[in-house]
Amino acid sequence: MASGEEVKNKQVIFGDYITGFPKESDLKLTTATTKLKLPEGSTGLLVKNLYLSCDPYMRSRMTKHDRPTYVQSFTPGSPVTGYGVAKVLESGDPKFKQGDLVWGHTGWEEYSVITTESLIKIHHTDVPLSYYTGLLGMPGMTAYAGFYEICSPKKGETVYISAASGAVGQLVGQFAKLTGCYVVGSAGSKEKVDLLKNKFGFDEAFNYKDEPDLDAALRRYFPDGIDIYFENVGGKMLDAVLPNMRLKGRIAVCGMISQYNLERPEGIHNLMSLIVKQVRMEGFLVFSYYHLYGKFLETVLPYIKEGKITYVEDVVEGLENAPAALIGLFSGRNVGKQVVVVSRE
Amino acid sequence: MASGEEVKNKQVIFGDYITGFPKESDLKLTTATTKLKLPEGSTGLLVKNLYLSCDPYMRSRMTKHDRPTYVQSFTPGSPVTGYGVAKVLESGDPKFKQGDLVWGHTGWEEYSVITTESLIKIHHTDVPLSYYTGLLGMPGMTAYAGFYEICSPKKGETVYISAASGAVGQLVGQFAKLTGCYVVGSAGSKEKVDLLKNKFGFDEAFNYKDEPDLDAALRRYFPDGIDIYFENVGGKMLDAVLPNMRLKGRIAVCGMISQYNLERPEGIHNLMSLIVKQVRMEGFLVFSYYHLYGKFLETVLPYIKEGKITYVEDVVEGLENAPAALIGLFSGRNVGKQVVVVSRE
Numbered sequence: 001m002a003s004g005e006e007v008k009n010k011q012v013i014f015g016d017y018i019t020g021f022p023k024e025s026d027l028k029l030t031t032a033t034t035k036l037k038l039p040e041g042s043t044g045l046l047v048k049n050l051y052l053s054c055d056p057y058m059r060s061r062m063t064k065h066d067r068p069t070y071v072q073s074f075t076p077g078s079p080v081t082g083y084g085v086a087k088v089l090e091s092g093d094p095k096f097k098q099g100d101l102v103w104g105h106t107g108w109e110e111y112s113v114i115t116t117e118s119l120i121k122i123h124h125t126d127v128p129l130s131y132y133t134g135l136l137g138m139p140g141m142t143a144y145a146g147f148y149e150i151c152s153p154k155k156g157e158t159v160y161i162s163a164a165s166g167a168v169g170q171l172v173g174q175f176a177k178l179t180g181c182y183v184v185g186s187a188g189s190k191e192k193v194d195l196l197k198n199k200f201g202f203d204e205a206f207n208y209k210d211e212p213d214l215d216a217a218l219r220r221y222f223p224d225g226i227d228i229y230f231e232n233v234g235g236k237m238l239d240a241v242l243p244n245m246r247l248k249g250r251i252a253v254c255g256m257i258s259q260y261n262l263e264r265p266e267g268i269h270n271l272m273s274l275i276v277k278q279v280r281m282e283g284f285l286v287f288s289y290y291h292l293y294g295k296f297l298e299t300v301l302p303y304i305k306e307g308k309i310t311y312v313e314d315v316v317e318g319l320e321n322a323p324a325a326l327i328g329l330f331s332g333r334n335v336g337k338q339v340v341v342v343s344r345e
Numbered sequence: 346m347a348s349g350e351e352v353k354n355k356q357v358i359f360g361d362y363i364t365g366f367p368k369e370s371d372l373k374l375t376t377a378t379t380k381l382k383l384p385e386g387s388t389g390l391l392v393k394n395l396y397l398s399c400d401p402y403m404r405s406r407m408t409k410h411d412r413p414t415y416v417q418s419f420t421p422g423s424p425v426t427g428y429g430v431a432k433v434l435e436s437g438d439p440k441f442k443q444g445d446l447v448w449g450h451t452g453w454e455e456y457s458v459i460t461t462e463s464l465i466k467i468h469h470t471d472v473p474l475s476y477y478t479g480l481l482g483m484p485g486m487t488a489y490a491g492f493y494e495i496c497s498p499k500k501g502e503t504v505y506i507s508a509a510s511g512a513v514g515q516l517v518g519q520f521a522k523l524t525g526c527y528v529v530g531s532a533g534s535k536e537k538v539d540l541l542k543n544k545f546g547f548d549e550a551f552n553y554k555d556e557p558d559l560d561a562a563l564r565r566y567f568p569d570g571i572d573i574y575f576e577n578v579g580g581k582m583l584d585a586v587l588p589n590m591r592l593k594g595r596i597a598v599c600g601m602i603s604q605y606n607l608e609r610p611e612g613i614h615n616l617m618s619l620i621v622k623q624v625r626m627e628g629f630l631v632f633s634y635y636h637l638y639g640k641f642l643e644t645v646l647p648y649i650k651e652g653k654i655t656y657v658e659d660v661v662e663g664l665e666n667a668p669a670a671l672i673g674l675f676s677g678r679n680v681g682k683q684v685v686v687v688s689r690e
Contacts, residue, residue, distance in 0.1 A: 069621050234616065234617075254620070255620065256617055259617065264614060265616070266612065266614070268612060269609055269611070270610070273628075274627070275630065276415050278627075280625065280627040281619065281627070282619070282623075282624070282625040282626070283620035283621070283622065283623050283624050284620070285620065288623060
């Protein structure tokens with residue numbers, strides 16, 4: 001493509017703010033026309049999008065909030081935005097040049113003009129590029145910061161992870177095993193439970209949908225209690241976990257996907273356990289930990305190359321399948337990290 | 346009294362395990378006969394009880410628990426036990442001698458035989474002895490550990506305290522003012538609110554019973570949010586506080602008195618705020634912090650002598666008034682630390 005050429009630009013447009021469960025029809029596929037040229041004086045980048053990331057936090061961006069929150073809501077009528085991997089076509093920022101590969105915030109479209117403030121240049125391309133939407137991107141950093149910085153893990157401790165086969169959970173479990181912990185995960189299908197046990201090396205795993213009594217399930221897997229709970233789901237699971245925590249246990253609150261589509265979140269009744277067991281429960285956002293990204297890569301890249309960490313992606317092809325992929329997160333349709341391929345190069 | 350003498354021993358006997366709101370009739374006054382002599386070979390102490398402490402945690406001891414918890418339940422048919430100040434009449438432990446004053450676990454009766462493991466000898470008697478049930482005892486240590494160790498306070502931060510005129514809250518507020526924080530407290534009567542503002546030096550205080558919308562009240566007092574919440578009540582107040590927390594806020598979970606008499610605690614709906622605001626919420630028990638008691642006394646005794654810390658007690662006279670005093674805690678009848686005088690010497 002020549003610079004300045006007018007091209008068709010397939011886009012996924014956000015319809016309007018919603019309450020309740022999102023539907024595919026809340027996102028609309030259109031084709032715009034885009035001139036492959038940075039606007040005059042732009043300090044951003046014109047990029048070609050390669051891989052897009054579907055992440056649970058995006059549900060919050062489909063809601064109109066009364067109070068300011070940690071991420072901006074989507075703009076109705078504009079393309080969805082989110083994490084992705086992209087190739088620089090033209091740069092208005094001297095830190096980036098044509099041909100660079102970057103990951104960070106971009107648009108759900110073929111070509112985007114984006115600002116560089118959240119972007120990280122990709123230097124290691126001997127791993128799958130899509131990993132920068134997951135294992136080596138925001139979810140990977142989330143798992144790393146959440147586990148090592150919030151949970152203060154020690155060898156021999158017991159670790160429980162909900163939504164354990166997801167983009168973050170699968171990594172937390174592997175970090176916990178590498179730390180010498182006893183690790184149990186839960187997920188919502190037999191296929192996911194098999195992955196946890198046979199691919200990610202969890203000590204035990206269970207399908208929460210098969211457990212009418214979550215408290216009993218947790219007592220079975222943790223007869224002496226849970227030192228570390230990595231919270232991805234919230235609601236009834238959190239309420240069942242609380243009385244099963246051990247003295248001085250830690251709960252890293254990463255997400256509460258079971259609650260995102262409810263008009264009002266479920267009530268949690270067992271917070272007295274925080275006192276009785278002297279538990280620390282801490283919410284965190286990955287944005288506060290990107291200064292650790294260099295250290296994270298130094299830790300994780302060798303693990304990947306030595307085969308000590310593995311990663312499962314659920315890859316769909318084409319922007320036209322992106323709405324279903326994003327909506328599918330909330331019914332647990334995806335197996336592993338949900339990625340959308342816009343283009344492979 | 347001569348050693349070995351038989352004396353009448355007034356006692357408050359725990360009836361049986363309860364659910365729901367405790368009643369005075371759950372505690373029965375009787376008079377036993379006790380021989381003023383340590384049993385042969387005892388390594389404990391025979392004491393005369395002077396001051397007894399009424400504390401909210403005692404409600405938990407009136408319940409039969411399915412799971413082990415941090416304090417033993419009372420024994421039906423035996424005297425209530427709890428914190429108190431006592432004088433040693435006879436010692437089977439070389440660390441204590443006749444005439445020593447001690448504070449720690451004792452019985453709700455005139456004379457008790459107690460073990461020495463939880464006891465602390467009282468060296469400073471130039472402050473009211475009853476203070477060792479409150480300001481200089483378990484509640485004081487709770488305020489100190491909870492505020493300085495759990496809340497990591499910094500000058501200029503905003504601090505909110507519920508049940509703020511209670512045994513713990515009034516001290517937390519004064520510690521927070523001494524740290525240079527902006528401090529707001531809530532309580533359940535005009536009299537208590539006046540105490541907070543005029544006696545304890547809180548910047549603001551409000552009667553939560555006069556606030557139909559707790560969220561609106563908190564927004565009014567904390568337009569820029571709350572850095573530190575010292576949680577004494579739980580339930581609706583906690584739910585209102587959560588969305589009002591500031592980024593990287595801290596919640597010290599000390600107690601949840603509004604919940605202790607419910608068959609099932611109320612549900613807390615706003616825990617997503619822990620993530621959005623990256624809040625740390627930590628439960629604690631004073632038992633884990635008694636190693637700091639020496640440091641605590643060094644800090645607090647000078648403050649008392651210099652008039653920088655003041656303390657309000659609600660003193661009732663006589664064991665016969667102890668049941669009403671304890672039960673009154675749960676309707677907020679007490680103003681300040683609830684103490685029962687058994688004998689002044």
